[in-house]
Amino acid sequence: MDFTPTEEQAAARDLAARIFGDLSTHERLAAAGTGSDAELWKELCAAGLVAAVADIGLLGLVLLLEEQGRTTAQVPFAASCVYGLLAVAAHGSREQRERLVPGIGDGTVVVSGAIADAGAVREEAAGRLSGVVPVVPWLRDATHVLVADDRRRLWLVRTAEAGCEPVELTAPWSAGRLTLDGTPGERLGASAGREDAPVGTRAGSEEASASKPPGREEASASASGGREEPCVDAYEDVLALARTAFAGLQAGVCAGSLARAVEHTNGREQFGRPLAAKQGVQLRAADAYMDTEAIRVTAYEAAWRRDEGLAYATHALTAAWWASEAGQRVVHTGQHLHGGTGADLEHPVHRHFLWGRQLDAYLGCGSEVLQELGDLIVSGEVET
Known part of the structure; x- marks a missing residue:
C-alpha cells in the first residue's frame, strides 16, 4: 500500500486548503447558520475541484474532504461527489454520465443521498417511488437525490418533483425531510434495451469480485465513465x-x-x-x-x-x-x-x-x- 498522494492529488489538496482557509472563516460560518455558503461552493466548483474528483479518485476526494473538515466549511462537497459524480461515473449509463457529470462538476447539479434507509422507499408503479426519509443531508441545496429502494436499486429523483421540508439539525448541513408520493425516479444505470443488474450482491463476494476491475487503469476508467456496464453491487x-x-x-x-x-x-x-x-x-x-x-x-x-x-x-x-x-x-x-x-x-x-x-x-x-x-x-x- 502506498498512500503517497500523486502530483495531481497533492495539487488539488493544496488548492482546497487555500480556498477553505481563505473563505471558511468563523464570521462567514456564523452568518450562514444552518445553511450553506453559496459563494464558497461556487469558488470550489470554479476552481475545478469537484470535477477533478473524477481524475484523482476516492483517495483524492478523501484528501479534499480532510481540508473541508478542518474548517467545517458548509458546502455539499462530500454528498455531491459521492452520491453524484462518483456514483454516476461508476454505475450510470453512458447517457446519464454525459448528461449529469459535467453539471455536477460545475456545480449546477448538486446531488444528495438517501441510500442508508433502503427499506423506506419502494417502487409503487413503473418508475414511481413512494416513501419518506426523515433526514437527508444537504437536501436544501440538492437538485437531485440518490435514493435506494427496498430492493437496493438506486434511483435519481429530482428535488423539484419531490416533497422537501427543512430539518434543523444541531450541525449545519442544510438537511431536509424527503417525501416521495408516486414521484418519478430515474434508475441509475438503466437504459433502453438493458436488463437490470442483479441486486443484493454484497461487495467482496465471488460475484462482486468478478465484476471489479483488476488494476489502476481500469479503476480510473470506471471513475471517469469509461465502463459501460454497472457493477452488480452498485x-x-x-x-x-x-x-x-x-x-x-x-x-x-x-x-x-x-x-x-x-x-x-x-x-x-x-x-x-x-x-x-x-x-x-x-x-x-x-x-x-x-x-x-x-x-x-x-x-x-x-x-x-x-x-x-x-x-x-x-x-x-x-x-x-x-x-x-x-x-x-x-x-x-x-x-x-x-x-x-x-x-x-x-x-x-x-x-x-x-x-x-x-x-x-x-x-x-x-x-x-x-x-x-x-x-x-x-x-x-x-x-x-
Whole structure:
C-alpha cells in the first residue's frame, strides 16, 4: 500500500486548503447558520475541484474532504461527489454520465443521498417511488437525490418533483425531510434495451469480485465513465464510497478540533505555566492525536483499495467505525481541553464538536457498525 498522494492529488489538496482557509472563516460560518455558503461552493466548483474528483479518485476526494473538515466549511462537497459524480461515473449509463457529470462538476447539479434507509422507499408503479426519509443531508441545496429502494436499486429523483421540508439539525448541513408520493425516479444505470443488474450482491463476494476491475487503469476508467456496464453491487459500492468519504471528512473535523485545542492550551496559562505543560492535558491530546491518525489511515486504505480496483467494503466499514467511535472521543476532548470556553456555543471549537457528533450519527454509531463488520467476518465474506 502506498498512500503517497500523486502530483495531481497533492495539487488539488493544496488548492482546497487555500480556498477553505481563505473563505471558511468563523464570521462567514456564523452568518450562514444552518445553511450553506453559496459563494464558497461556487469558488470550489470554479476552481475545478469537484470535477477533478473524477481524475484523482476516492483517495483524492478523501484528501479534499480532510481540508473541508478542518474548517467545517458548509458546502455539499462530500454528498455531491459521492452520491453524484462518483456514483454516476461508476454505475450510470453512458447517457446519464454525459448528461449529469459535467453539471455536477460545475456545480449546477448538486446531488444528495438517501441510500442508508433502503427499506423506506419502494417502487409503487413503473418508475414511481413512494416513501419518506426523515433526514437527508444537504437536501436544501440538492437538485437531485440518490435514493435506494427496498430492493437496493438506486434511483435519481429530482428535488423539484419531490416533497422537501427543512430539518434543523444541531450541525449545519442544510438537511431536509424527503417525501416521495408516486414521484418519478430515474434508475441509475438503466437504459433502453438493458436488463437490470442483479441486486443484493454484497461487495467482496465471488460475484462482486468478478465484476471489479483488476488494476489502476481500469479503476480510473470506471471513475471517469469509461465502463459501460454497472457493477452488480452498485448499492454496496456507493454505500462503501459514502462511508469512506465521510470518514475522511471526520478525520479533518478531528484534526481541526485538536489543532484548536493545542493552540488554546499553549496560550492559556495557569499558575504561571501554560496548560499544555500539564501531563493530563498532554495525555488527552496524545490520545486524540492517535485516534485522529487511526481515522485517517483507515480512510486512506479503503479509498486506496477502491482506486486500485480491490475489494474494499469491509475496509470502508473499518474506517466508518473509527470515524464514529474515535471521532466522538476526539471532538469531546477538543471541547474539554478548552475548559469553560468550550461550553460557549459561539466558539469555533463548538462547531467541530457538533460536526463530529453529527458524523458519528450519520455513519452509524460505533456498536452498529462493529456488529455489521462482525457479521461479515462470521459469514466469511471479509475480503483481503
